[in-house]
Amino acid sequence: MPIPQPLPSHHECTGAMRSVRDSLDLLGGKWKLPIILGLSGGPKRFKQLQREVTGITAKMLSKELKELEMNGLLTRQVQADAVPVAVTYTLAEYGHTLFPVIEALHAWGQQHRAHIMRPAPLPAPPTAVAEEVLA
Amino acid sequence: MPIPQPLPSHHECTGAMRSVRDSLDLLGGKWKLPIILGLSGGPKRFKQLQREVTGITAKMLSKELKELEMNGLLTRQVQADAVPVAVTYTLAEYGHTLFPVIEALHAWGQQHRAHIMRPAPLPAPPTAVAEEVLA
């Protein structure tokens, strides 16, 4: 089964906003990022992934994986010969292009939490800390 | 009225994810970014902003502005002497720290839309195009 790609049109958005909304649609929701982060540690089976992404139900995991696959962010391999069937999910090359985005969100979020706790005049702008995050 | 800052605990998230969720909570939803983008063009009045952010209702605009103010991203000035009252919203210095994040979302979203249309092997990674976006 090839990968169809439904994209919300966001016809109401003017150019710049549309791209931002596209990203948010894909990364938003409760589980997309946790799943991607989980897979960034290497290919995983369904159940394995469910254990890693704490709290997610089979229904949600299945649904989210389907969406991520449709967008080319991960690939799905079935070993039909095994009993019971084994399915492996792998973060696609293309999925790696999300890392800068995730890193930006991570850096700002981290900085913001500190900012809220002790409102300093001008806290240092976000710096690169992505690598160990995704390790 | 000073600015209280409620922060969802995300106690279920392990370190890295929590920061990402913090950011997504703040930028997620339908209107946060459009409002910030709208204010990036300079201070605006309530009605003015509502016209700029097409489709938003007074209720949502009011609610979102309150949240953004609580997080220190914008400031609210009231000219009580004017009739009728005039209220001006300004993107705070701190709000500017979001630009790199917005830029990352914008760049990836733009790249992704192209990627979906014509799946090239390795499209050029996101490049800097933030400044004119926010102009």
Place this chain on the structure above:
DNA sequence: CCGTATCCTCATCGATACTG
């Protein structure tokens, strides 16, 4: 003009049970 109050709809997400 600057909002708030009320009521409503709908998508998202969770719980549980079940199938191949």
Place this chain on the structure above:
DNA sequence: CAGTATCGATGAGGATACGG
């Protein structure tokens, strides 16, 4: 193991009307 089916809760967001 890898999901699907069904039902139900919750909250974001919209429509409309009204108050300061």
